[in-house]
Amino acid sequence: MSAISPPEQRIWWKAPLDKLEFIWIAIAFVWSLVMFVMMIWWHIYGNQNLANVVSKTTKEMYAAKTQAVVDKYTVRTETDKQIPVVKPPAGSDIYLIGRLWDWWPIYELEKGKTYKLHLSAMDYMHGFSLQPQNINIQVHPNYDHTVKITPTQAGTYSIVCNEYCGVGHHAMVGRIYVK
């Protein structure tokens, strides 16, 4: 008799456990607990936790807030599309728009300083994928998600869109400078 037939012993639930099988279950259980505690431990001691500061917004409201920051702190424009490069003071709220098919505007941040980065989409969902860091966050329309970020290395970073958003999806790339 085997796994495709009814158990030979009617009272199978009283059959003793195999010793090695029991040891393996005990080891696997301990490992499961370690992994569970790890996530909580990182919330207390780790430096990379995704904040859950979020508010409902509308496309118009969010666009207006972004425009206000751009108007105030733009230092130059880049590319043929005249994308503003915005240099906000450390600690301030910065707004990034995801839309078909770009991330707007470009920010210039200071290394080691903390900023409150707001993320929202204007149309479909988009995927904030910061490269070559590889930090990936889902961006929803009508939700304003605020994440405190602290760039730790200087350089030029790209924001790739990694949530499918239609036929121009592959060309949706933004930029962040860290000086």
Add this chain to the structure above:
Amino acid sequence: MATTYRICPRTGLQFDTDAEKLMRWNAVAGVLALLLGGIMAVGVVLTRWPAVHLLSAETFYMVLTAHGIDMLLFWIIFFEMAVLYFASSTLLHCRLATPKMAWLGFWLMAIGSVMTNVAIFQGESSVMFTSYVPMMAKPHFYLGLILFAVGALIGCFVFLGTLVVAKAEKTYEGSIPLVTFGALTAAIIAIFTIASGAVILIPTLLWSMGFIQEIDTLIYRVVWWAMGHSSQQINVSAHVAIWYAIAAIVFGAKPMSEKVSRSAYLLYILFLQLACAHHLLADPGLSAEWKVVNTSYFMYFAVLASMIHGMTVPGAIEQAQRLKGYNKGLFEWLRKAPWGNPAFSSMFLSLIGFGFLGGISGVMMGAEQLNMLIHNTIYVPGHFHATVVIGTTLAFMGLTYFLVPVLFRREVLFPGFAKLFPYLFGLSMYIVALVMMGAGTLGVSRRHWDMAFAGSPLAYEWPGAAYLMMGLNGVFGTIAIVAGGLWILQIVFSLLFGKKLDEGELRNSPIPLTLPAPTGGHAAHPPATPGTMVLALVFLVSFILYYFVNWKYLSSLWGLA
């Protein structure tokens, strides 16, 4: 209820004629979906191979939508219906409950799958498997999915009804077999899955027809994934049941302990669905507590269950082999296993690949903070090609070699290719899964037409290693597709031209299953399984190392709070 019962002369299995016909039709429909999904895979693989970049963006996204839906839903769920009918009526020696309802279910699934495919190939429903709002597909895209789901739901209830029939008509003694228990787990999860699908797809259909103004994107993702991920949990339960079944058929292996294996399935029923939360770890609006509790399947109880099955399946094989005298050293039982039997080699490659590649990566990316490293990168398809292709599909393909003579009563043609197939397909899929995970670790996006970002003024340059890995994905993906295509040809040729085999005895009443008389006291103590334990410990060490390497990687990123 005039059905007949056939006793298979090769295996002694007893088939209700109605159930047998349903199994055949469901299996064939599944393979047709696999064929279509496989043809779509050519377009996907060759477009993501940077040196080839075959299709235009528009066609690529259409083909990718079809690939995902045909493979993840249609192929697998059709085949699972056949597994459900087999695990109930055949293994319990009873008639199938309400065969007419089962046919209604089949035809709803068939009509639904055709309808959704038509919608996709008409070109205005390239919304991916996930069809995230507010991107809108044509109404018949959603309607097809709903019809398919209703059909599958009917199939699940026919399965449950058959269990009731078997119990009422006393066709077996004692408890249902472990494999049937696994199928029951799959059916329970399927009902949850389909109910969630209805909750989200019906409003989405109404929205695409203009009756509803707006669907909240966050609510859509939460409820959609209760279907999207759970449908893959049906697969896990089903293919683990098939591992046990193949171990039983090939080796006569007996579960090491019925209690342990069944408890592990119970953990699946209780906790596996929480894994839906894995997809929402990088989303706003859900608290960290919610994420931690759910994504850990409540303290990793479902992972524990998989680790238990991962040991008890090879453990049962080791015990059976040692009883046959393959007792030398740690691994003679494994060395002397029938590596030329495609049902066994498929099952074993499925088990190892599912555990080492799919399992470890799944738990890693399911950890709340680590998820930020890979969310929406091609790491995710890397993971689920290890679970769904190596785990589920390879196990189903291996089982099919067993089903052709038993269910279709035809001899398998080209037995030489059958021996080779699991290695050719399985190992190239191992590499495909690995290089996708590698490219994803470097950040390469999934569902992305052009990694060179043609037309973008701010294009990003991926590291050379990412291009290398996407190239390897192209090469080995192509090999896997060719192997899979040859497998389909082999099965179709065998069904059409294979030597007809003896049908066996036909009866008007089923033979009930009886238990042997109690022997008094316990049977001889089964042998210990040190070889399996060593394999399990190798697995554990790889798991621990890989897990902490990723925390190290995470700690090097920008500060986020």
